[in-house]
Amino acid sequence: MANTISDETIEYVGILAKLELSDEEKENAKKDMESMLDYIDKLNELDTTGVEPMSHVFPVQNVFREDVVENGDGSSATLANAPESRDNAFVVPVTVEA
Amino acid sequence: MSKQYETVIGLEVHVELATKTKIFCSCSTAFGGAPNTHTCPVCTGMPGSLPVLNKKVVEYAAAVGLATNCTITQNCKFDRKNYFYPDNPQNYQISQLYLPICRNGSVEIETEEGKKTIGIHEIHMEEDAGKLVHDEWEGVSLVDYNRSGVPLIEIVSEPDMRSAEEVIAYLEKLRMLIQYLGASDCKLQEGSMRADVNLSVREVGATEFGTRTEMKNLNSFKAIARAIEGERARQIDLIESGEKVVQETRRWDDTKEYSYAMRSKEDAQDYRYFPEPDLVPIVISDEWLDEIRAAQPEFRDEKKARYQKEYDLPEYDADIITGHKKLADLFEATTALCKKPKKVSNWLMGETMRLMKEQSVEPEDLKFSPGNLAKLIELADAGTINGNVAKEVFEKIFAEDIDPDQYVEEHGLKTVNDEGALRSTIEQVIRDNPQSVDDYHNGKEKAIGFLVGQTMKAMKGKANPAMVNQILKELL
Numbered sequence: 001m002a003n004t005i006s007d008e009t010i011e012y013v014g015i016l017a018k019l020e021l022s023d024e025e026k027e028n029a030k031k032d033m034e035s036m037l038d039y040i041d042k043l044n045e046l047d048t049t050g051v052e053p054m055s056h057v058f059p060v061q062n063v064f065r066e067d068v069v070e071n072g073d074g075s076s077a078t079l080a081n082a083p084e085s086r087d088n089a090f091v092v093p094v095t096v097e098a
Numbered sequence: 099m100s101k102q103y104e105t106v107i108g109l110e111v112h113v114e115l116a117t118k119t120k121i122f123c124s125c126s127t128a129f130g131g132a133p134n135t136h137t138c139p140v141c142t143g144m145p146g147s148l149p150v151l152n153k154k155v156v157e158y159a160a161a162v163g164l165a166t167n168c169t170i171t172q173n174c175k176f177d178r179k180n181y182f183y184p185d186n187p188q189n190y191q192i193s194q195l196y197l198p199i200c201r202n203g204s205v206e207i208e209t210e211e212g213k214k215t216i217g218i219h220e221i222h223m224e225e226d227a228g229k230l231v232h233d234e235w236e237g238v239s240l241v242d243y244n245r246s247g248v249p250l251i252e253i254v255s256e257p258d259m260r261s262a263e264e265v266i267a268y269l270e271k272l273r274m275l276i277q278y279l280g281a282s283d284c285k286l287q288e289g290s291m292r293a294d295v296n297l298s299v300r301e302v303g304a305t306e307f308g309t310r311t312e313m314k315n316l317n318s319f320k321a322i323a324r325a326i327e328g329e330r331a332r333q334i335d336l337i338e339s340g341e342k343v344v345q346e347t348r349r350w351d352d353t354k355e356y357s358y359a360m361r362s363k364e365d366a367q368d369y370r371y372f373p374e375p376d377l378v379p380i381v382i383s384d385e386w387l388d389e390i391r392a393a394q395p396e397f398r399d400e401k402k403a404r405y406q407k408e409y410d411l412p413e414y415d416a417d418i419i420t421g422h423k424k425l426a427d428l429f430e431a432t433t434a435l436c437k438k439p440k441k442v443s444n445w446l447m448g449e450t451m452r453l454m455k456e457q458s459v460e461p462e463d464l465k466f467s468p469g470n471l472a473k474l475i476e477l478a479d480a481g482t483i484n485g486n487v488a489k490e491v492f493e494k495i496f497a498e499d500i501d502p503d504q505y506v507e508e509h510g511l512k513t514v515n516d517e518g519a520l521r522s523t524i525e526q527v528i529r530d531n532p533q534s535v536d537d538y539h540n541g542k543e544k545a546i547g548f549l550v551g552q553t554m555k556a557m558k559g560k561a562n563p564a565m566v567n568q569i570l571k572e573l574l
């Protein structure tokens with residue numbers, strides 16, 4: 001294993017992803033990330049000079065919609081899974097900065 | 099001796115595009131619906147839903163890029179910008195980082211200091227977020243996703259501006275170009291055009307930029323100008339007292355005229371962008387680009403030249419009328435109906451602008467129809483109503499877009515051209531005002547003005563002024 005993930009890195013990634021990891025989970029996640037980075041290093045051994053970077057895995061482009069309204073009132077379906085709602089809106093803990 | 103500072107400003111301008119549907123789903127973008135009525139699994143980030151790009155968004159974005167002298171990225175794609183906030187149901191915003199649709203553009207602005215070119219770094223397409231209404235009493239926020247997925251373009255300038263005047267000239271230029279294109283109505287107050295100001299200061303002559311801050315929540319030109327002055331002063335104070343400017347996002351409070359740092363618990367500005375796997379690349383062929391170019395409207399300079407040539411308008415008129423797309427549209431539509439360009443221009447530059455100023459109406463909010471203005475011009479021109487009555491009727495057209503033919507008829511405002519009736523009224527006025535008649539005969543020319551006024555009053559303002567003058571002089 002060439003790559004090592006530090007405790008700080010795993011902590012930081014956890015904060016960004018809003019995940020609280022146990023010590024055991026952290027160690028497992030470190031190992032997973034290390035082996036992913038090793039794999040990327042392996043890929044980097046290939047000489048790609050003159051190869052266009054790929055922007056998508058499918059050989060498809062230009063999938064468009066015309067600008068026509070097709071959806072009607074979707075509020076009841078949208079709010080069906082809301083843990084709490086009021087006045088047709090989702091209710092969440094207040095988000096404004098103090 | 100105190101040091102001289104220079105302000106360095108770059109702008110990020112978000113513009114809501116005038117499409118009927120959202121960027122990735124066929125929900126309506128109409129304003130004013132009850133919360134969450136314009137939503138579906140795509141724009142609320144339901145697992146398993148798939149976005150499909152609105153073609154019109156690409157066309158509008160490319161058209162704005164062409165109008166701002168950008169290079170169009172003919173192979174472009176979307177990326178995900180990851181962040182957690184309740185206004186963003188997917189926990190990422192679909193935007194463009196690596197291959198934005200337009201790059202390396204510029205616009206020319208003009209201020210009192212003269213002409214200047216402001217560089218445009220890039221323009222990218224992205225989706226808007228939902229709206230939060232805070233109920234601090236209950237300690238909750240209410241989330242409405244009607245705006246979630248509304249198409250935006252973000253226009254990122256180079257840090258080329260040095261004053262509030264330049265910033266406002268730049269915004270006005272962008273607004274005019276985009277309105278001419280019909281790509282957005284660009285209303286600052288309503289948020290269809292939003293400007294974030296990146297500002298730093300440095301000593302005059304310095305070559306390195308100072309540390310910049312980003313200011314949000316600016317919803318009028320006045321607020322922008324005040325925020326620039328306020329933030330410049332705050333940064334200079336920090337520097338002069340030996341402190342450091344911190345790179346951060348600040349929220350401008352226009353009532354307190356001060357900006358406040360926007361603190362968030364996990365303030366890591368690490369968006370971990372990666373290519374959006376649910377959307378395939380966009381390839382804008384030369385043919386497609388040519389079509390977009392061919393569909394570009396006539397912009398201000400060409401319009402101005404044409405108005406002078408085709409309609410024989412003075413340069414002054416052409417300049418003012420083409421200063422706003424809405425005025426130009428009204429001018430052309432009204433002229434097409436009544437074929438009297440100079441008269442139309444006079445009504446637009448005179449009464450229309452007077453009432454706009456008096457009632458603080460923006461050009462895009464003018465609601466009278468060209469048809470009714472054309473009818474009014476015909477009525478005045480044919481002598482059916484006199485000048486004062488015409489102005490009075492126009493106020494009604496301006497406010498309620500009434501039909502002037504019907505209004506004049508119903509309110510009996512037609513000019514009285516009946517010579518007999520007029521003659522007997524004037525005879526009565528002369529009998530009632532012997533003093534003024536004497537004054538007139540004693541060489542006081544002004545006395546006739548009083549007699550005209552009395553006649554008009556007796557005729558309830560509906561007399562033909564030329565006829566009144568003529569008969570009066572004859573009888574005196």
Ligand SMILES: [Zn+2]
Nearest residue numbers: 123125138141
């Ligand atoms: Zn939708």
Ligand SMILES: [Zn+2]
Nearest residue numbers: 112193224252
């Ligand atoms: Zn943006």
